[in-house]
Amino acid sequence: MSTFTIHTLGCGSAKPSPKHQPSSLVINHRENLFMVDCGEGAQLAFMRQRLKFSRLRHIFLTHLHGDHVFGLPGLIGTLALQGNGGHVTIHTFEEGKRILTDIFNFFCREIPFEINFNVIEPGEAVIYESNSLTVRTIPLRHRVPDVGFVFEEKGKLRHIDRKMTDFHGVPTFMLNRIKAGEDFIKPDGTVVPNRMLTTAPTPPLRYAHISDTMYMPELAGKIGPVDLLFHETTYLEEHKSMAAPRGHSTARQAAMVARDAGAKRLLTGHYSSRYDDFTLFKREAEEIFPHVILNNEGLSVPLD
Amino acid sequence: MSTFTIHTLGCGSAKPSPKHQPSSLVINHRENLFMVDCGEGAQLAFMRQRLKFSRLRHIFLTHLHGDHVFGLPGLIGTLALQGNGGHVTIHTFEEGKRILTDIFNFFCREIPFEINFNVIEPGEAVIYESNSLTVRTIPLRHRVPDVGFVFEEKGKLRHIDRKMTDFHGVPTFMLNRIKAGEDFIKPDGTVVPNRMLTTAPTPPLRYAHISDTMYMPELAGKIGPVDLLFHETTYLEEHKSMAAPRGHSTARQAAMVARDAGAKRLLTGHYSSRYDDFTLFKREAEEIFPHVILNNEGLSVPLD
Numbered sequence: 001m002s003t004f005t006i007h008t009l010g011c012g013s014a015k016p017s018p019k020h021q022p023s024s025l026v027i028n029h030r031e032n033l034f035m036v037d038c039g040e041g042a043q044l045a046f047m048r049q050r051l052k053f054s055r056l057r058h059i060f061l062t063h064l065h066g067d068h069v070f071g072l073p074g075l076i077g078t079l080a081l082q083g084n085g086g087h088v089t090i091h092t093f094e095e096g097k098r099i100l101t102d103i104f105n106f107f108c109r110e111i112p113f114e115i116n117f118n119v120i121e122p123g124e125a126v127i128y129e130s131n132s133l134t135v136r137t138i139p140l141r142h143r144v145p146d147v148g149f150v151f152e153e154k155g156k157l158r159h160i161d162r163k164m165t166d167f168h169g170v171p172t173f174m175l176n177r178i179k180a181g182e183d184f185i186k187p188d189g190t191v192v193p194n195r196m197l198t199t200a201p202t203p204p205l206r207y208a209h210i211s212d213t214m215y216m217p218e219l220a221g222k223i224g225p226v227d228l229l230f231h232e233t234t235y236l237e238e239h240k241s242m243a244a245p246r247g248h249s250t251a252r253q254a255a256m257v258a259r260d261a262g263a264k265r266l267l268t269g270h271y272s273s274r275y276d277d278f279t280l281f282k283r284e285a286e287e288i289f290p291h292v293i294l295n296n297e298g299l300s301v302p303l304d
Numbered sequence: 305m306s307t308f309t310i311h312t313l314g315c316g317s318a319k320p321s322p323k324h325q326p327s328s329l330v331i332n333h334r335e336n337l338f339m340v341d342c343g344e345g346a347q348l349a350f351m352r353q354r355l356k357f358s359r360l361r362h363i364f365l366t367h368l369h370g371d372h373v374f375g376l377p378g379l380i381g382t383l384a385l386q387g388n389g390g391h392v393t394i395h396t397f398e399e400g401k402r403i404l405t406d407i408f409n410f411f412c413r414e415i416p417f418e419i420n421f422n423v424i425e426p427g428e429a430v431i432y433e434s435n436s437l438t439v440r441t442i443p444l445r446h447r448v449p450d451v452g453f454v455f456e457e458k459g460k461l462r463h464i465d466r467k468m469t470d471f472h473g474v475p476t477f478m479l480n481r482i483k484a485g486e487d488f489i490k491p492d493g494t495v496v497p498n499r500m501l502t503t504a505p506t507p508p509l510r511y512a513h514i515s516d517t518m519y520m521p522e523l524a525g526k527i528g529p530v531d532l533l534f535h536e537t538t539y540l541e542e543h544k545s546m547a548a549p550r551g552h553s554t555a556r557q558a559a560m561v562a563r564d565a566g567a568k569r570l571l572t573g574h575y576s577s578r579y580d581d582f583t584l585f586k587r588e589a590e591e592i593f594p595h596v597i598l599n600n601e602g603l604s605v606p607l608d
Contacts, residue, residue: 014381014385015382015385016347016348016351016378016382017351018348018351018352022378040344040345040347040348040374040375040378041344041345041348043320043344044320044322044345047320047321047322048322064410064411065411066377066378066381066411066412067378067381069411070344070374070377070378070381070411071344073370073374074320074326074344074370074371074374077318077370077371077374078319078320081318081319095410099406099407099410099411102403102406103403103407106368106399106403107368107369107370107373107374107403108370110447143414
């Protein structure tokens with residue numbers, strides 16, 4: 001059972017088509033759901049994946065283009081209709097807070113539901129932190145202010161070597177401190193170093209979400225060696241000349257970022273509706289970087 | 305080939321479900337498309353029915369609940385993306401104009417596209433008129449201001465009886481005037497009455513769209529003998545006690561309106577998501593009124 005899974009709700013781009021839905025993705029981290037972007041139809045895709053509305057507490061918006069936002073009023077209306085007195089926090093720029101507040105005040109006024117905003121800036125910052133996860137922003141280059149998000153687990157506790165703790169007579173109430181790295185001091189004053197009682201913790205998992213952006217070579221260093229990198233692949237190289245002026249990337253460029261960041265795997269998406277054969281995105285990216293996952297609606301990718 | 309067809313894009317109600325989409329319907333009158341309501345996902349359903357965006361010039365909103373409106377920003381964005389320098393008129397209340405203008409100003413500012421508003425009142429009035437069609441409003445009783453729409457063809461031209469016009473030597477350039485009802489005066493002054501040269505015109509077609517409303521017995525008289533009546537059937541009689549307080553009707557009540565109006569056929573819809581077997585709506589309505597069409601996404605109903 002994975003503790004960190006990515007669910008794709010929509011991986012199309014602005015021009016709608018029956019082939020793909022507009023952008024939306026959900027991160028399930030230990031049964032807490034974090035949504036990134038919310039294109040039209042996201043709430044239905046959310047239901048189809050059997051995700052639970054009551055687990056969704058945070059929505060992160062990369063930027064304020066309609067294909068990343070127009071599912072939000074309907075989703076908020078539905079969350080409110082659940083009638084469980086819930087709340088949700090939307091992480092967006094100041095202007096997003098302004099327009100969304102107007103929309104919710106108008107359309108969701110009948111139903112009591114708590115909508116909080118965390119106003120973010122289009123720069124680098126940690127914008128969310130819990131006891132197990134942080135989310136930081138990376139500025140991107142698009143036609144409007146735009147950020148990527150890196151979801152990083154915090155350092156985890158070391159694993160107890162049960163045989164050794166039993167051998168040294170470590171009492172049960174001490175185990176959490178030993179997991180956290182403390183040495184054990186026996187009643188006779190002997191110090192048993194922590195490394196003799198524990199093994200290394202499971203490495204923290206990291207997911208980076210990069211959409212929408214033109215190719216930025218310096219992005220790789222800011223992302224680092226994540227377990228999974230979603231990087232938009234709006235175009236194929238044959239339409240490369242369109243990519244930068246429109247603030248988008250090709251599959252090959254996304255693969256270069258994945259390779260240079262030292263990512264374990266690359267997830268494609270934000271496909272232009274001009275294409276019919278989406279396997280071409282995978283093939284093009286694989287010429288640069290071998291571990292490519294071809295995105296599609298309904299896809300789930302466990303990180304561990 | 306029908307000249308007046310109703311296309312259902314969504315016939316569910318506020319609480320979303322994978323069973324039905326929220327409200328939206330398109331009237332195709334002689335290749336001019338008129339949309340009534342625009343719930344989330346309407347633009348994709350529009351494409352799936354192979355309707356043409358370039359033919360859509362008028363959108364009518366019954367009321368300003370999210371399940372009738374949240375597809376509009378995405379649809380307008382898509383119309384604008386077509387880049388054909390088009391325009392669309394949205395018929396809605398003053399407060400609808402206000403909030404929608406804010407939304408479009410924010411999200412559609414990048415693309416030039418003409419959005420006009422025709423501000424309507426929640427009363428009885430003719431709100432649209434072309435040379436072949438009028439649209440009038442009927443006030444409904446819901447939790448917010450709400451109107452139904454009656455689409456009525458104008459009186460059509462009489463049919464030429466070719467044998468008789470030839471016999472009396474009516475010149476070709478006179479035929480349009482004869483169709484419009486004029487008598488023919490021969491060169492010698494003899495008057496040939498119009499009824500000897502023509503047969504009765506095809507009767508004008510009428511469609512009434514009634515959503516959302518509690519049961520209103522007086523509605524039938526205001527609608528009149530339409531060719532097709534869409535009347536919301538949110539509930540079955542077993543949940544009748546919920547219907548009126550929430551501003552909705554049962555299938556039986558809709559059938560009573562259809563019967564009392566002298567409608568030819570009744571189209572169901574706006575189904576509550578609590579039901580699984582939608583054929584029950586048809587069966588319940590047919591106990592009162594025999595000509596019931598069970599609505600569903602993708603349905604097309606020709607009026608002629």
